[in-house]
Amino acid sequence: MTVKAYAAQAADQPLGPYAIERRAPRPDDVVIEIAFCGVCHSDLHTVRSEWGGTLYPCVPGHEIVGTVSATGSAVTRFAAGDTVGVGCIVDSCRTCSACGEGLEQFCEGGLIGTYNAPTPDAPGHTLGGYSQTIVVDQAYVLAIRHPAEQLAAVAPLLCAGITTWSPLRHWKAGPGKRVGIVGIGGLGHMGIKLARALGAHVTGFTTSPGKTQAILDLGAHEVVVSTDKAAMKAAMGSLDLIINTVSHSHDLDPFLGLLRRDGTMVMVGAPEKPHPAIGVFNLLIRRRALAGSLIGGIAETQEMLDFCAEHGVVSDIELIRMEEIEAAYARMLKGDVRYRFVIDTATL
């Protein structure tokens, strides 16, 4: 079927209207009419080929919520009318040890991302959620249990939510743990909400002094403006875990200095250019660790969505029309997003 979408045709071209083909449903497929799609900084990195290797036409978007309109003959988990989500993963090998453990994001046979990944479907690479409809195997579709009026604000949980939830859980954020979240954009604001809901003591680190009160309102116990050397010095050695979401290359040493003995800083931000080399003594002296984390598996994403439905957690969003996407990207690049743009796909 032919559906409306928004695509970039080259790295230096703005996104614009573009018709795409979605496959006819196979037995295990779920056809989803997309209601809302969040705007992740990874969409911007990809359309502009900042990581290299972008395939065009590029239709980004991996924070998808919508309604099931049809199902294939073998689909048992979903029915027409269900409210569902699709995140960053639409397929994986299903046979490697990572897939076997529900860690599809680390699939050794080749993870199939929601956009820019190989597929037999036209045009040969996956096309994401800046579109009216998507067709996804039921094994990669998530159930949404939030009230219908929250749907737009649920969309960012599918990437920003799971990308912060997964390391918070893996490194056991909870009561008695002191957690820092660095960079308060789409991922960072979810990191604050989720770490707080898990019972940790939460400090937000921002380069934007004007966000201070808003970050406290999100649930942070404390806020440190990371360009304020005295405030950073006062916080040294105080944290068990840091989730670093910053989308640009920056000096990591001041943040490593915030960790206690055996503390870990987990990198989730994926800048175009490498960070400057770290001072290794910052790791040695307190047996600190520098780690990374990539989105999260399907079962873990469902666990996060259910936790958020139960605890009333959603994103703080600004709903935009599809044609406002380039202006939204420009604001995102200035750190001027509170805290996630979400596309109303009805405007396609």
Ligand code: NAP
């Ligand atoms: P975002 O909404 O643009 O937020 C990034 C935040 O980083 C900004 O709001 C800003 O926060 C801070 N920042 C930006 N430029 C900075 C600079 N030059 N120096 C210091 N701080 C700066 O982006 P996002 O959607 O949250 O994504 C963040 C990063 O994570 C992107 O690189 C994205 O590709 C990546 N990502 C990774 C995964 C994964 O699986 N690992 C998943 C999704 C996204 P303040 O104003 O508070 O300083």
Ligand code: ZN
């Ligand atoms: Zn994302």
Ligand code: ZN
């Ligand atoms: Zn696999």
